[in-house]
Amino acid sequence: MTSEAKREMVLLRSAEGSEFFLPIEAAEVAELVRDSLDENEDDDDDDQRNKEQREVDVIRVSCDCLAKVVDFLKHHDEEPMTEIPTPLGGNSFEEVMPQQWYQNFVADDNMSQEMLFELLTAANYMGIKPLLDLACLKVTFQLNGKSAEEIRLILNLPELTPEEERLAREEHRWIFEDNYP
Amino acid sequence: MDDKHMYDNGGCCRHENLSEELWMQILSYVPVLEILQSCCRVSKSFHRLVIPQSYWLFHAEALLQDTRRRHGNGDDWSWLERIHLNDHQLQRLCILLSGAAPTHDTMDDNDDNDDDNNNNLPAGLYYGSRLMNRSGAEAIRQRNYASNNNNIQDGTAFEIHRRRVCLASSTDNPSELLENVLSGLGNNHGEFLQNLALFGLRQRGYQKWWSSKPSRVQDSTDTLLFTTDCPLAVLSHLKWRPLLDPFTRRQTYTWHYALVKAYRLPLHKLDPEPTAEGAGFPCTVDALPNGYRHQRTRPGLVSDENNQSTRQEGTALKMVLEGETPVFESPRLPYTLLQQPRQNRTLQRNIPWQHLVFPPSLIANVVTVTLVGKNSRQFSHSGFYACVEQVRLEGIPLLKTPQEAARMGDMMNDDGQPQQQQPARDENIYLNDLIDEVINERRINEQQNA
Numbered sequence: 001m002t003s004e005a006k007r008e009m010v011l012l013r014s015a016e017g018s019e020f021f022l023p024i025e026a027a028e029v030a031e032l033v034r035d036s037l038d039e040n041e042d043d044d045d046d047d048q049r050n051k052e053q054r055e056v057d058v059i060r061v062s063c064d065c066l067a068k069v070v071d072f073l074k075h076h077d078e079e080p081m082t083e084i085p086t087p088l089g090g091n092s093f094e095e096v097m098p099q100q101w102y103q104n105f106v107a108d109d110n111m112s113q114e115m116l117f118e119l120l121t122a123a124n125y126m127g128i129k130p131l132l133d134l135a136c137l138k139v140t141f142q143l144n145g146k147s148a149e150e151i152r153l154i155l156n157l158p159e160l161t162p163e164e165e166r167l168a169r170e171e172h173r174w175i176f177e178d179n180y181p
Numbered sequence: 182m183d184d185k186h187m188y189d190n191g192g193c194c195r196h197e198n199l200s201e202e203l204w205m206q207i208l209s210y211v212p213v214l215e216i217l218q219s220c221c222r223v224s225k226s227f228h229r230l231v232i233p234q235s236y237w238l239f240h241a242e243a244l245l246q247d248t249r250r251r252h253g254n255g256d257d258w259s260w261l262e263r264i265h266l267n268d269h270q271l272q273r274l275c276i277l278l279s280g281a282a283p284t285h286d287t288m289d290d291n292d293d294n295d296d297d298n299n300n301n302l303p304a305g306l307y308y309g310s311r312l313m314n315r316s317g318a319e320a321i322r323q324r325n326y327a328s329n330n331n332n333i334q335d336g337t338a339f340e341i342h343r344r345r346v347c348l349a350s351s352t353d354n355p356s357e358l359l360e361n362v363l364s365g366l367g368n369n370h371g372e373f374l375q376n377l378a379l380f381g382l383r384q385r386g387y388q389k390w391w392s393s394k395p396s397r398v399q400d401s402t403d404t405l406l407f408t409t410d411c412p413l414a415v416l417s418h419l420k421w422r423p424l425l426d427p428f429t430r431r432q433t434y435t436w437h438y439a440l441v442k443a444y445r446l447p448l449h450k451l452d453p454e455p456t457a458e459g460a461g462f463p464c465t466v467d468a469l470p471n472g473y474r475h476q477r478t479r480p481g482l483v484s485d486e487n488n489q490s491t492r493q494e495g496t497a498l499k500m501v502l503e504g505e506t507p508v509f510e511s512p513r514l515p516y517t518l519l520q521q522p523r524q525n526r527t528l529q530r531n532i533p534w535q536h537l538v539f540p541p542s543l544i545a546n547v548v549t550v551t552l553v554g555k556n557s558r559q560f561s562h563s564g565f566y567a568c569v570e571q572v573r574l575e576g577i578p579l580l581k582t583p584q585e586a587a588r589m590g591d592m593m594n595d596d597g598q599p600q601q602q603q604p605a606r607d608e609n610i611y612l613n614d615l616i617d618e619v620i621n622e623r624r625i626n627e628q629q630n631a
Binding site: 084088117120121124132136137139140143144145146147148151152155157158160164165168169 | 199200202203206207208210211212215219220221222223224225228
């Protein structure tokens with residue numbers, strides 16, 4: 001097993017300028033990193049310099065969020081996340097995602113709702129499919145089984161007006177009315 | 182998303198930074214039924230997310246691909262774009278494919294429990310028979326449909342057509358039409374019919390089975406065609422049962438094996454006015470002009486296979502399916518009574534059903550059952566027969582519009598009750614009409630004798 005020190009590293013820089021190092025193999029799960037490194041390698045004039053400076057500016061991701069992304073990427077390199085099936089094939093988050101580390105990564109105790117949404121956006125921006133799937137799955141099970149009112153509370157949304165509610169129900173009347181023919 | 186103007190409470194909306202694409206991905210994991218019941222009522226932006234047909238098309242295609250991958254069969258999803266399902270149809274399809282609706286595997290085999298199994302489902306997913314009931318089928322068969330005869334140059338002449346919800350490649354006599362195998366008459370009616378035979382009264386259309394024409398050889402084939410009660414339906418399963426001879430109770434008119442096919446025919450083949458509102462409720466096929474003509478043969482004689490009536494109905498069936506490719510074909514389905522103890526084979530209710538579960542996501546409006554081979558003669562000198570006592574086709578309708586859903590309810594039952602209660606009411610009406618007719622016949626006979 002190659003130690004982290006002997007592996008080629010890449011530097012990710014957050015919006016605030018914080019820097020994070022991680023192995024290239026781990027970082028290249030992210031499309032943003034992969035594309036950025038490919039662009040640098042194509043530049044023949046600075047070939048030597050680019051090999052020594054593998055840096056990627058992740059300007060849209062905050063420091064706290066990027067730290068979590070880096071944690072994810074490092075662990076994913078050691079223990080790849082199983083693909084999330086569609087349909088989900090389970091009634092709870094733990095059933096669908098049996099890997100303990102990933103369960104804990106997005107557990108309510110370890111990640112606030114705001115951070116979860118921030119992580120979702122970061123994963124989408126950086127093109128990290130497994131992280132995106134994991135975060136989407138977590139949000140999904142937060143919404144599953146909830147009424148419209150409960151979902152509004154979770155997402156901090158205002159209520160529909162009575163007219164808006166009526167229109168929404170009318171659109172799917174066959175769902176809501178038990179005696180609909 | 183543009184809900185920012187509603188943030189008067191001072192709190193930050195947790196979803197405002199997520200793009201619509203992200204929400205689409207999140208909602209792709211949420212069960213379809215929950216999306217429709219809850220998510221579409223959360224906010225205007227959520228509602229807009231789940232409204233476009235593109236969303237449901239994407240969802241349905243993904244589920245169909247997954248279904249095909251998991252089950253190793255099932256329909257090719259490319260037909261979705263060709264047949265133009267509307268939003269509600271796509272939503273129903275997604276619900277069914279995602280496993281939220283019952284299939285045969287999850288339903289109790291006891292058909293009396295259908296009400297219980299449907300209690301937790303939205304009414305629009307009402308699972309039940311997709312065949313017209315018998316009294317309705319009879320009414321359709323008797324109705325005259327006028328259609329413009331394009332061969333007449335002045336364009337004013339009309340040709341009378343008959344339409345039916347089921348066709349058979351052959352039928353022994355008019356009292357044993359294929360409509361007899363549809364539900365809508367109870368067991369008491371069967372006994373009543375047999376009592377009619379004891380009184381020596383002519384039985385017009387009163388039998389409770391379909392019989393093929395007799396065949397000299399055992400290797401002959403008969404095909405039965407059934408249409409659904411709506412333009413398109415997701416089919417779940419098909420059951421059919423051979424007839425135990427009601428008079429001798431000795432032989433059951435079985436077949437070597439059966440082949441089932443399902444078709445998705447265009448509406449112009451299934452309704453005389455395909456563009457009218459409510460077209461395809463139910464689907465009907467063109468019988469022949471001047472209706473069915475029967476030529477009776479003396480009992481015991483083997484009928485001429487070239488009998489014109491056989492050709493006519495058989496021709497009608499071929500014409501309906503001409504040029505059409507089935508969307509589903511079953512393997513050979515052998516039928517045998519050997520698993521049933523001999524002493525149990527003297528009661529019709531103990532004769533086992535033949536049963537086929539369709540693959541998931543099968544959408545069709547016509548089903549054919551081809552009975553290959555015939556095992557039993559009626560008498561030692563008669564031909565071989567195949568007879569079916571009952572057929573049941575179950576599934577979930579895909580309706581064109583919510584307005585047509587309401588119209589379907591009006592057509593099925595004026596009281597607005599679910600379709601399942603309809604057969605009981607029709608049975609009483611049919612029996613009352615039957616009794617009246619018997620009494621009138623007796624009076625006529627008595628007057629003639631006098």
